[in-house]
Structure formats: structure tokens, C-alpha cells
Amino acid sequence: MAESWISPPTRQPLIEDLVSGVDRYNPSNVGILEDYLYHQIRSQEYDCLANLAILKLYQFNPELYNPDVVINILIKALTTSPLPDFNLSISLLDERSINSSLEEPDPVPALLPTLKRLNDLLYKCRFPAFWELYQSAELEHLRDNYTVECVGFEDSVREVAIRAVKATFTRISAERLASYLDLNGTDLAAFVQKKGWKMEAGVIEIPPNPDNQIEATVVQENIKLSQITKLIAHGASN
Structure with a gap:
């Protein structure tokens, strides 16, 4: 499991070179990594280290910051509970990126507390409470604008519950x-x-x-x- 987390079998050779080599900190490659994230969104694949590399580039280069990318990374990380992917992603969101100047209001600060609550419920195996919150009117914006684009998101959450059920x-x-x-x-x-x-x-x-x-x-x-x-x-x- 650790090996597949470090190097997923679906990772493309180009992405492997970016993630494993010195080029992971080259800001000119952020577009390639962002495209790879959206490939993950559409295909139900997942690559934590590639997504963390995007957040690290945002730390070093605040002008590259894209809030929609950040939210999609956090949404993908939610479905890996109880692995620490979500908290690892959160740790790379510093004040520079969140407060970066944007043409429109940054949606990350408003959504971050909700995403943290969802992650906490999954981590604690409080699955009925998760679904109640996720299906609530309060999270309609999250469902209509983000998770709807993440293919298989709800099924991936169900797999989190299944892992807990099989172990218990x-x-x-x-x-x-x-x-x-x-x-x-x-x-x-x-x-x-x-x-x-x-x-x-x-x-x-x-x-x-x-x-x-x-x-x-x-x-x-x-x-x-x-x-x-x-x-x-x-x-x-x-």
C-alpha cells in the first residue's frame, strides 16, 4: 500500500519525472501538474504526491495560486481517510496562498472549515453524520460546483466506509x-x-x-x- 501511495501504477512517466526529480519545484511545470489533477478528477485515479507538489509550488510562487485547484485537491484527499493526505494538503496552505490577490473572492477560506468537518467525520467513522452534513442545504454550493465534477466522489466515500466495516x-x-x-x-x-x-x-x-x-x-x-x-x-x- 505504501508503494502504491508513493508511486501509483497509473502515474504517467512524465509526471513521475516531475514528482521524483528536481523539476518538481519548477514553476513552469505547474500547468502540467494541474492538468494531471483534472485527469484524476475525471478518471477516479489519485496521486497524492503529485497533488502535494502543486500546493508546494503555490507556496513558493503565490502568483500561481488557483483556489479551484486547491479545493479539488482537498476533495480528492477526503476519500483517502484514514490516510493523512487531507491533513498533509492542509499543512501546505499558508497565509500567502489563501490571501493571494485574486480578481474574484477566494472560495477556499469559506469552504475550508466545512471540508475539515467532513474529513473529521470520515476519520472518526461517523458516516451517517457525514452524509447528513454532505446532503444538507448548507453544502449545496459544494455539491453543485465541486463534487459533482469529481467522478465517483460519493462511491469513493462509500469505499472509506467499507474499509472500516471490513476491519470491524x-x-x-x-x-x-x-x-x-x-x-x-x-x-x-x-x-x-x-x-x-x-x-x-x-x-x-x-x-x-x-x-x-x-x-x-x-x-x-x-x-x-x-x-x-x-x-x-x-x-x-x-
């Missing part, structure tokens, strides 16, 4: 899973079937995996007699 449950009620995924009825049944899981009498069985199986662990200590005598002698001397 062996059986889960359909009602509870529905609240985690914001799916009901035939949509939920189709999702469960696509996963290859069994649902019977309103209960879904989660296939065994290393995270949801309890196994006894036997720990054996090998202590030599010479070590014990040294310990006793040390205690006696004190």
Missing part, C-alpha cells in the same frame, strides 16, 4: 450498513451483491479478513539462568 464487523445489519453508505433498498442490495457479500434476513455477512478475525497469540519468552542471577544480584546490591 463479521456481520452487520442492512439498516446499519445503509446508514453508512447512504444507500437503501435495491441500491443497497446491488452494492452488496457487487461486493460478493451474502445478505439474509436483513443481516450481511462480511467475509473473513486479517482485520476482523480474532486469533489467539502465544508469546514465548526465553530467559537464560545467567540473566536471572544477574538480575537478582543487581537487586541485592541495591
Whole structure:
């Protein structure tokens, strides 16, 4: 997993050269990296290090700052929870970029608290609360102007919930899973079937995996007699 995070298999050779070489700090390459971000938005691919390189270029070159790019990077990073991608991205947003002079008002400061709340809910596995906030009238602007452009955003969020479910449950009620995924009825049944899981009498069985199986662990200590005598002698001397 760490290897695919550092170098995703979908990363193009040109982007690999930019991300891994000294050219990652060349401001003339920011357009290439931004185009690559929009490719990720359209294709459901994801490349954290390439996106962080954009934010780093914005730090060094505030005149390049594009708030829509920043928001799209944060939206993509939301779907990687519990990985630290979102917080890594936030850490590269300094005052220079956020307060950069723009022809129109910068939407980032207004959206940032909301995006942080969404990330916090996902990180804490509060999935019903996430969907309630995300579907609220308060976030209509975010949905209509940003996440609608991010292909598969809601399905990617559901995969965050599925990772948590697979690591926690062996059986889960359909009602509870529905609240985690914001799916009901035939949509939920189709999702469960696509996963290859069994649902019977309103209960879904989660296939065994290393995270949801309890196994006894036997720990054996090998202590030599010479070590014990040294310990006793040390205690006696004190």
C-alpha cells in the first residue's frame, strides 16, 4: 500500500519525472501538474504526491495560486481517510496562498472549515453524520460546483466506509450498513451483491479478513539462568 501511495501504477512517466526529480519545484511545470489533477478528477485515479507538489509550488510562487485547484485537491484527499493526505494538503496552505490577490473572492477560506468537518467525520467513522452534513442545504454550493465534477466522489466515500466495516464487523445489519453508505433498498442490495457479500434476513455477512478475525497469540519468552542471577544480584546490591 505504501508503494502504491508513493508511486501509483497509473502515474504517467512524465509526471513521475516531475514528482521524483528536481523539476518538481519548477514553476513552469505547474500547468502540467494541474492538468494531471483534472485527469484524476475525471478518471477516479489519485496521486497524492503529485497533488502535494502543486500546493508546494503555490507556496513558493503565490502568483500561481488557483483556489479551484486547491479545493479539488482537498476533495480528492477526503476519500483517502484514514490516510493523512487531507491533513498533509492542509499543512501546505499558508497565509500567502489563501490571501493571494485574486480578481474574484477566494472560495477556499469559506469552504475550508466545512471540508475539515467532513474529513473529521470520515476519520472518526461517523458516516451517517457525514452524509447528513454532505446532503444538507448548507453544502449545496459544494455539491453543485465541486463534487459533482469529481467522478465517483460519493462511491469513493462509500469505499472509506467499507474499509472500516471490513476491519470491524463479521456481520452487520442492512439498516446499519445503509446508514453508512447512504444507500437503501435495491441500491443497497446491488452494492452488496457487487461486493460478493451474502445478505439474509436483513443481516450481511462480511467475509473473513486479517482485520476482523480474532486469533489467539502465544508469546514465548526465553530467559537464560545467567540473566536471572544477574538480575537478582543487581537487586541485592541495591
